Amino acid sequence: MALNEYADVLIKRRPVLESCLSQIEDAYKLILDTAQNGGTLFTCGNGGSNADSYHIVGELLKSFNKKRPLDPDFSQKLESIDPNESTKLEQLEGGIKAMALGAQTAFSTAFANDVDPDLVFGQELAALGQEKDLLLCLSTSGNSSNVKYAAMVARARGMRSILLTGERNGNISQYVDVVVNVPETETYRIQELHIGVYHCWCLALEDALFKEA
Numbered sequence: 001m002a003l004n005e006y007a008d009v010l011i012k013r014r015p016v017l018e019s020c021l022s023q024i025e026d027a028y029k030l031i032l033d034t035a036q037n038g039g040t041l042f043t044c045g046n047g048g049s050n051a052d053s054y055h056i057v058g059e060l061l062k063s064f065n066k067k068r069p070l071d072p073d074f075s076q077k078l079e080s081i082d083p084n085e086s087t088k089l090e091q092l093e094g095g096i097k098a099m100a101l102g103a104q105t106a107f108s109t110a111f112a113n114d115v116d117p118d119l120v121f122g123q124e125l126a127a128l129g130q131e132k133d134l135l136l137c138l139s140t141s142g143n144s145s146n147v148k149y150a151a152m153v154a155r156a157r158g159m160r161s162i163l164l165t166g167e168r169n170g171n172i173s174q175y176v177d178v179v180v181n182v183p184e185t186e187t188y189r190i191q192e193l194h195i196g197v198y199h200c201w202c203l204a205l206e207d208a209l210f211k212e213a
Contacts, residue, residue: 003028003204010200014193016183023180027162028201030178032208034134034160035096042129044101044121044150045138048191052138052198053100059202060098068094068210094210101125101150121150131158135176139163140190142170142179151175164197166190 003025011018034041041060043053062068070078070092079086101121102108108120115123125135135154137147142165152175154161161176163169166184173179182193 001204001207003200006200006203010196014196017193017196019183020181023178024197024200027164027178027180028204030134030160030162031136031201032205034132035205035209037132038097039130039132039134040097040099040128041134041136042099042101042125042154043136043138044125044147046144046146048187049138049140049144049194050100050102052191052194053136054103055195056136056198056202057098057100059199060096060205062095063093064202064206066206066210068206070094096205096209099128118145119149121146122153125150125153125157129154129157129159133157133159135159135161137161137163137172137176138165138194139170139172140166140187140194142166142168142172144172148172148175164194 007021007024011021017024031041043056045053071094075090078089078092101124104124107124111120111123129135135150137151139147142163148171151161151163151172155175163172163176163179165179165181167181168185169179169181180197182190182197184190184193
């Protein structure tokens with residue numbers, strides 16, 4: 001199924017999201033283009049949005065809604081390492097490059113303690129981000145300072161970026177390429193809609209990149 005088919009299902013379940021359908025589509029185009037060109041999707045957020053940033057990465061690194069076969073050349077190379085272990089190794093799945101900023105806790109706590117907690121996401125992205133990569137910012141207010149600085153670093157690196165937020169843009173919006181404003185103002189309601197949006201992206205991305213074995 002293509003994005004529009006998954007989006008139709010999403011909007012039937014969450015009709016309020018029709019108001020930001022074009023934003024959802026524009027953001028997906030960036031995500032798909034990044035994956036097709038070998039880039040990494042970096043995610044970041046705080047609190048529930050931090051959990052969502054990990055959730056997204058979890059859906060991308062392994063099979064989500066269907067089986068993802070490995071690249072045949074890679075499968076052959078795995079088998080050639082040790083044919084006796086091929087049965088175990090053939091359980092590996094195709095993945096989509098993704099990383100949640102803040103997952104490296106030794107680095108994060110050291111930098112927050114020694115330098116500035118507002119810049120933890122930005123420092124990690126400055127070290128790892130490349131022009132072909134994409135940053136997905138999750139902030140229900142659109143004003144999270146550490147997310148804002150990550151967006152600024154992404155722009156300086158030549159990366160494209162997306163803000164997934166609520167009805168109010170917030171100041172992060174000026175530093176990103178696409179803003180997806182779900183039409184809610186209360187944090188938990190915004191997050192409930194965010195889950196549907198990023199699941200829609202993950203479903204469409206998996207279908208676009210993998211043919212089921």
